[in-house]
Each structure stands twice: as structure tokens, then as C-alpha cells.
Amino acid sequence: MADMAPYRICFVCTGNICRSPSAEVIARARIHxxxxxxxxxxxxxxxxxxxxxxxxxxVWALKRAGYDGSEHVAQQFHEGLFAERDLIVALDRGHFRQLHAMAPDAESAAKIRLLRSFDFDLEDVPEDDRRIDVPDPYYDRSAENSEFVEMIEQIEAAVDGIVDYLDERQGHPA
Structure with a gap:
């Protein structure tokens, strides 16, 4: 299917320096x-x-898990991405609500999903349950960076579901 365009996925968090770039790196590797x-x-x-x-x-937590996050450059979400992406993945419920508020129409809003809604172990957890969030590790000051390590583990579990989701849609038309 050489004439088919690749599926387009955008991960979204608050500042694009912790959670969403980690999800991007992990998803890109696992999809590949x-x-x-x-x-x-x-x-x-x-x-x-x-x-x-x-x-x-x-970057340290990604490297520890076997990924390279060193090339990331943060960017800001804008409304035009609704038309340019097939799936917009929010890292927590706050991002999910903000993205819905920004969506210009119902078709755009339908593209928004919570990352952990793809986690097989959380399939039955409602979207208003805090367990569906990937907590922000930015304020973790532990010597072990434990919240960053946990973030990577949560993202990896959810990305496995995204790979399955993507596999079902491999014939995505341009």
C-alpha cells in the first residue's frame, strides 16, 4: 500500500518537555x-x-529504558493540528478537557483520546478516574527520579495498546 499516507499521531501534555516527548519517543520506537x-x-x-x-x-529515564530522547525540541499545540493529525493523545484529563475546548468541531473532538485509555489494564477505567492520568513528574526531586521511571512504565504499557490500535488501521488512506 505504497500510496497510503502514514497515520498521524500527536501526543500532548503541558509544556512538551517530560510526558509527551517521552510518549513520542516510545511510540515511534514501538511502532517501528x-x-x-x-x-x-x-x-x-x-x-x-x-x-x-x-x-x-x-531523557535520563528514556535512556535507562533503552530510548533516545536527546533530540527533542518542544513545540506548542495549535488548532491547525486537529486537521493535520488522525489521533491526538492527551497525557492527562486536564489536557483532555483543554483539547476538547479547543476542538473546532465534533470531528476534531473525536480524534482526542487519553493515553492510558489504550493501556490494556485500564480499559474499563472511566475517563473521569484519576488512574487514567500519567501524573506530571516535573516536580519530582527524588534522587532516584522515581516519578520519571514510573512515567516511562505507564507510557510503555499504553503505547502497546496504541500499536494494536494502529495495526487495525494500517490501511489508513491519504
């Missing part, structure tokens, strides 16, 4: 390993980190 095609990127809802690299603790 599964032999699937997708355009994967990430953005933040706020502009204060635009142009910055990923948080060094996120």
Missing part, C-alpha cells in the same frame, strides 16, 4: 519495531518551553 508506519510527534498546551529540549530527567 512492529513494522508499522506512522508520523509521530508531540506538543505542549503552554508556550513557556517552546524551543527547549526535553527535561534532562526525562
Amino acid at each position: 519495531d512492529a513494522g508499522l508506519a506512522a508520523q509521530v510527534d508531540s506538543t505542549g498546551l503552554d508556550s513557556y518551553h517552546v524551543g527547549d529540549g526535553a527535561d534532562e530527567r526525562a
Whole structure:
């Protein structure tokens, strides 16, 4: 299906330096390993980190798990991405609500999903349950960066579901 366009996925968090770039890196690697095609990127809802690299603790946690997050450059989400992406993945319920408020129409709103809604272990957890969030590790000051390590584990579990979701849609038309 060489004439088919790759599925387009955007991960969204607050500043695009911890959670969403980690999800981008992990999803890109796992999608590639599964032999699937997708355009994967990430953005933040706020502009204060635009142009910055990923948080060094996120890069460390990614590296510890076998991924390279060192090339990331933060960017901000904008309404035009609704038309340019097939799936917009929010990292927590706050992002989910903000994205819904920004969606210009019902078709755009239908593209928004919570990342952990793809986690097989959380399939029956309602979208208003805090367990569906990937908590923000930015304020983790532990010597072990434990919240960053947990973030990577949560993202990996959910990305397995995204790979299955994508596999079902491999014939995505341009």
C-alpha cells in the first residue's frame, strides 16, 4: 500500500518537555519495531518551553529504558493540528478537557483520546478516574527520579495498546 499516507499521531501534555516527548519517543520506537508506519510527534498546551529540549530527567529515564530522547525540541499545540493529525493523545484529563475546548468541531473532538485509555489494564477505567492520568513528574526531586521511571512504565504499557490500535488501521488512506 505504497500510496497510503502514514497515520498521524500527536501526543500532548503541558509544556512538551517530560510526558509527551517521552510518549513520542516510545511510540515511534514501538511502532517501528512492529513494522508499522506512522508520523509521530508531540506538543505542549503552554508556550513557556517552546524551543527547549526535553527535561534532562526525562531523557535520563528514556535512556535507562533503552530510548533516545536527546533530540527533542518542544513545540506548542495549535488548532491547525486537529486537521493535520488522525489521533491526538492527551497525557492527562486536564489536557483532555483543554483539547476538547479547543476542538473546532465534533470531528476534531473525536480524534482526542487519553493515553492510558489504550493501556490494556485500564480499559474499563472511566475517563473521569484519576488512574487514567500519567501524573506530571516535573516536580519530582527524588534522587532516584522515581516519578520519571514510573512515567516511562505507564507510557510503555499504553503505547502497546496504541500499536494494536494502529495495526487495525494500517490501511489508513491519504
